[in-house]
Amino acid sequence: MKKLLKTLFLILGTVMISITLLIGNIHSSSTSYPNITTKFNVDKMSSYNEDNLFTSVTLKKFYVIGVTTDNVNQYRLVLTPKPNSNQYFYMTTSKHKKISVGQKITVKGQLNGRLTIPDDKYNRHLQSNVLNKNATMVLVKSYK
Numbered sequence: 001m002k003k004l005l006k007t008l009f010l011i012l013g014t015v016m017i018s019i020t021l022l023i024g025n026i027h028s029s030s031t032s033y034p035n036i037t038t039k040f041n042v043d044k045m046s047s048y049n050e051d052n053l054f055t056s057v058t059l060k061k062f063y064v065i066g067v068t069t070d071n072v073n074q075y076r077l078v079l080t081p082k083p084n085s086n087q088y089f090y091m092t093t094s095k096h097k098k099i100s101v102g103q104k105i106t107v108k109g110q111l112n113g114r115l116t117i118p119d120d121k122y123n124r125h126l127q128s129n130v131l132n133k134n135a136t137m138v139l140v141k142s143y144k
Contacts, residue, residue: 033058033108033141042081045089045136046114053111053136059089061104066126075099076122078130079107079138088135090117093143105143112137 036042036057045053059079066078070092077099079089091107099105117123119131 032056035060036111037081043085043087045087046134050113053113056108056110056141059107059109059138061106062089064099064101064103064105066123066130067099067101068123068125069095070122076126078117078126078135079105086133088117088130088133089138090115090135091138091140093140097143099143107138107143108141110139110141112139 033056036059039055039057040048040052059081062079062081063083063085064077065080065083065088066076068076070076073095075093075095077091077093079091080087089107091109093107113136114134115137117126117130117133117135123131
């Protein structure tokens with residue numbers, strides 16, 4: 001009887017630990033990339049200190065205003081929170097889903113400071129009005 005209780009206790013303990021880890025992972029995945037609008041005013045990204053721009057966020061339903069590919073078959077994207085915004089988000093990501101100008105996409109990733117959108121051979125197909133503009137860099141984890 002003691003051996004049966006001990007085995008039952010071990011099984012129950014294992015199940016409880018598994019449930020706790022599962023719940024923790026579900027909670028972690030939903031909170032580790034919070035909506036960027038809960039952390040920043042996306043219409044005024046240039047007003048934030050560079051040190052504040054290193055955090056994980058989700059850019060939910062941002063507009064693609066520029067898309068091109070580079071020599072290693074990756075997308076280079078320019079996104080804005082609104083169609084006519086001058087707050088740019090620049091990123092490079094793998095080319096696993098067709099992306100085109102005008103569509104809205106959701107990106108999970110890490111803000112990585114600021115940069116000037118390069119006017120180089122890889123970006124030659126971007127609109128000229130975004131080249132050499134300041135943007136917030138995003139390291140992409142996933143997009144849809």
